[in-house]
Amino acid sequence: MNTRKPPALAVAGTAALVAGSLSPWATFAGYPGKMSLGGFPGGARLFCLLLATGAVLFVLDLGGRRRAALAVGIGAAAVVAVNFAGLMDHGGGIGSVAWGAWLSLAGAGLLTAAAWRLPAGTPAPKEWPVLPVAVEVAAVAAAVLALLGAVVWGLRINESSRFVSFLVFVAFVSVAVHHLGVFEALGVLFARRQRIALVLGGAAAVAFPFTQQGNAYWIRVFASIGVFAVAAIGLNVVVGLAGLLDLGYVAFFGVGAYVGALLSNAALTTVHFHVPFLFVVLLGGCVAAVFGLVIGTPTLRLRGDYLAIVTLGFGEIFRITANNWDGLTRGPNGISGIPDLAAAGFDFGESHALFGVTLPGFANYYFVELVLIAGAILVFTRLNDSRIGRAWVAIREDEVAAAASGIDTIRLKLMAFAIGAFLAGCAGTVNAHVTTQVSPDSYTFLESILLVAAVVLGGMGTVPGALLGSTMLFVLPEKLRSFQDKRLLLFGAALILVMRFRPEGLVPSKRRRRELRERAPEGVPGLPGASGAPPGSPVAG
Amino acid sequence: MSLLEVRGVTKRFEGLLAVDGVDLDVGEGDILGVIGPNGAGKTTLFNCLSGLEAPTAGAIRFRGAVLSGRPDRFTRAGVARTFQNIRLFPHMTVFENVLVGRHCRTHVGLASAIGRGPKFRREEHESEDRAAELLGFVSLDQAGDVVARNLSYGDQRRLEIARALASEPGLLLLDEPRAGMNAQETRATADLVRRIRDRGVAVAVIEHDMRFIFGLCDRVAVLVQGRKLVEGLPAEVQGDARVIEAYLGAPAG
DSSP states (O other), X not given: OOBOOOOHHHHHHHHHHHHHHTSOOBSSTTSTTTTTOOSSOOTTHHHHHHHHGGGGGGTBOOTTHHHHHHXXXXXXXXXXXXXXXXXXXXXXXXGGBOHHHHHHHHHHHHHHHHHHTOOOOOOOOSSOOOOOHHHHHHHHHHHHHHHHHHHHHHHHOOSHHHHHHHHHHHHHHHHHHHHTTHHHHHXXXXXXXXXXXXXXXXXXXXXXXXXXXXXXXXXXXXXHHHHHHHHHHHHIIIIIISOOOOSOTHHHHHHHHHHHHXXXXXXXXXXXXXXXXXXXXXXXXXXXXXXXHHHHHHHTTSOHHHHHHHHHHHHHXXXXXXXXXXXXXXXXXXXXOOOOOEETTEETTSOEEETTEEEOHHHHHHHHHHHHHHHHHHHHHHHHTSHHHHHHHHHHHOHHHHXXXXXOHHHHHHHHHHHHXXXXXXXXXXXXXXXXXXXXXXXXXXXXXXXXXXXXXXOTTOHHHHHHHHHHHHHHHHHTGGGGGGHHHHHHHHHHHHHHHOTTOSSOOHHHHHHHOTTSOOOOTTOTTOOOOOTTTTOOO | OOSEEEEEEEEEETTEEEEEEXXXXXXXXXXXXXXXXXXXXXXXXXXHHTTXXXXXXXXXXXXXXXXXXXXXXXXXXXXXXXXXXXXXXXXXXXXXXXXXXXXXXXXXXHHHHHHTOHHHHHHHHHHHHHHHHHHXXXXXXXXXXXXXXXXXHHHHHHHHHHHHHXXXXXXXXXXXXXXXXXXXXXXXXXXXHXXXXXXXXXXXXXXXXXXXXXXXXXXXEEEETTEEEEEEOHXXXXXXXXXXXXXXXXXXX
């Protein structure tokens, strides 16, 4: 790596950004982060200060550094811009913005301009060398820790303007890090050290409730996310692997929830006997899978849009049936007073102290869901990497060719449908206990759409994608609460931005990425005349 | 007894009679050429033989058993095919494409795939060995990790053949395997077809290139307007007045 003298423009920009971050941004008191005071980087100013460290890109000869530096500059400008909006909204008018913010904005602008003129660096080698085990494991651990740290940090930020600044910060840091090839390297590492990565990831997930210092709020949110994530992984089998767009998927979740509720000996129920929960989870999954088969048998002959419309119809049929079948579901009242789970004298609703930290009741459900998620991940990844998974992908890519290659397409599609339904059903039974009541209005079309959105946003065909997608879909609306009526507007805008700039989702599978980024053909080493002719272009008649 | 017996196969679309009472026999180790002018019903006939379309009338027997139903049944019975306008799984790798072809010869179910027992591993290894062997057979062994759509046109055609062979067929249907190829690639394709026959797989091939057909095939059938006009040895068909008339039209007067 060569070092060289940084351009004057970059030095000036960095200096201005640092100075601005340490100076007052507000002319009035009361803006989050004590922004009217100088001398320390309170509130969103910290993000600008951290972004300023990206100036090292001007002296390090790294591949992709120009785009990374651009992301740093534009990111800093975006953080300032968010706070300009916040300051003007709070204080009233442009006069409430103090000189520090203007200085930071100027610094960000100078940095962006300097990055624009930065020559591209030397790209890193394509093949990643195998490093000593300890180094690789440490890198994986650091990545997992960074993720957990980012989540905990983000959740601690209560003010919306600061949280949006944080999101902007994280987004642009991710873009910068992505252009430096770090994510690609991490992908290789995680694949190479898969077991360690899984164990560490699981450990981080288990550690999460301990970071909340007895506060139940986010643990409750994550208990909802956990249920949603299991269902999202199930939907990912259907949509991401087999390519069947199911817009009524939440019905399977609902079937599981009703099974769980009816067999829980709830206060207000129509079935009065109790079954051990372990059986209920599996039973809920199985009943949902049977529903999947029943719905799938007539509909899976349809393709694409037609299938989507028909599944939408079935989803509504489920909701309306649940709404009217008073004898079983108690109609619109639903089944309520579902008791907390209890096993061997351990009440899941009570808070427990562990390692000196009080874990609220929701943490127990969160841990149950982690087990369920682990099971779903096992099912997803192992099926994906088997003849069944390959057949699903083949069906998604070309159904006629798949059938002609000897794949029983109807059977395989039914299988995907049933497995997706099974996982959603299992998740539903847990959800019945988390929400303590089950009623038809929890299983609307909107819920199905949100599940599809979680899968598409996170990245189709991958487990981390489904997990990240469902987390974002729950955390964002919670965090944007103080925007009140503008909340859904911002949420929609975030979805549009992700889909515009990363159509393959945040953590896409390699194959999906190939499908959506047709413009960048991969190099074909050692093949004469491999110019990448698209199939079917020069067909003679 | 012949490997494939086609008796009176007819396919009618709305008002159009695409295939009209065709009889055809393919024996073990045969290379049968199917030629005919555009629109003669050659591809429709192949679609019937591979289960992509159900014939309106007639019967298809393979190794003595009647074939009907969905295409995967035909493939499992031992009739594999390629397509006129190549249909690979474009975003899967070359190796994965061939592995998909193994689907109907493998049997691991849900539980075994999730549990990863010894049976699963044995079957996967066997499939991988077969796929590697087939890629070597079609000279694509260097390209296993390449994404299928990035292959050159000729390589895509050969990959499609490897995928079809992965299902261990007794009969391979090739629909215009040399379309879009130059003279050298055409010769290589003819050679490949002979080597496929030498593996014990009978081949039926649709082509417009007469030199290719008459140099390669043991017998040639000519389809004209859905009907089989002539069938016989290449030399007989080549000199047949009816065939010349079908291609060039009747002499004036």
